[in-house]
Amino acid sequence: MPRVSQEQAKLNRQRVVEVAATLFRERGLHGVGVADIMGAAGLTHGGFYGQFANKEALAAEAFDTALVNNRRGPSDSLVSNYLSLAHVRAPGVGCPIAALATDVAREAPDSPVRSRFTHGVRGLAALVAEAVPRTVKRKRERTLSSLATLVGAVVLARAVDDEALAEEILSAARASLGSGAPETQTAMSLSNDG
Numbered sequence: 001m002p003r004v005s006q007e008q009a010k011l012n013r014q015r016v017v018e019v020a021a022t023l024f025r026e027r028g029l030h031g032v033g034v035a036d037i038m039g040a041a042g043l044t045h046g047g048f049y050g051q052f053a054n055k056e057a058l059a060a061e062a063f064d065t066a067l068v069n070n071r072r073g074p075s076d077s078l079v080s081n082y083l084s085l086a087h088v089r090a091p092g093v094g095c096p097i098a099a100l101a102t103d104v105a106r107e108a109p110d111s112p113v114r115s116r117f118t119h120g121v122r123g124l125a126a127l128v129a130e131a132v133p134r135t136v137k138r139k140r141e142r143t144l145s146s147l148a149t150l151v152g153a154v155v156l157a158r159a160v161d162d163e164a165l166a167e168e169i170l171s172a173a174r175a176s177l178g179s180g181a182p183e184t185q186t187a188m189s190l191s192n193d194g
Helices: 006-027 034-040 045-051 055-069 075-082 085-089 096-105 112-131 139-159 163-176
Strands: none
Touching: 006 034, 006 045, 006 055, 006 096, 034 045, 034 055, 055 096, 055 112, 075 112, 075 139, 085 139, 085 163, 096 112, 096 139, 112 139, 139 163
């Protein structure tokens, strides 16, 4: 069997990470196996361990990729984009914090995924802080409260089986954060490329 070039190996690795980022957000960290990921990437299961130490290492890298991919777009629409039915309906392309919070909470304290998650929460909090008016007293507390409202509303809206209730939850969160109606979109975006 011919060996894969370094360039192709790099492209294969990137594809696996991107597929894993989507599948982990859709099915959870323990709801998808290595064989599922490799199959969805169009690769054989045997090539996995040549690229990654284990599934946990892939999950950490996939989480980072999901964060970067979801921090694109205008920061002035953070709340309306985040608290939209489009975001709720598409966890595979949405915020990995909302998609994986309950899974990560069950990970070991020293888990690389938990470390990446913590970094992601800090990054999202910084984005939310940019949206909080500078005149607000105790800005950090307001920022963390806003972040909890954002993530909590999406987690709840995904969990209920009543779309009207889901929209009511999102609408209430938008109102509490002082944002208007959601924008129509097919994928959620958080903020600028950085």
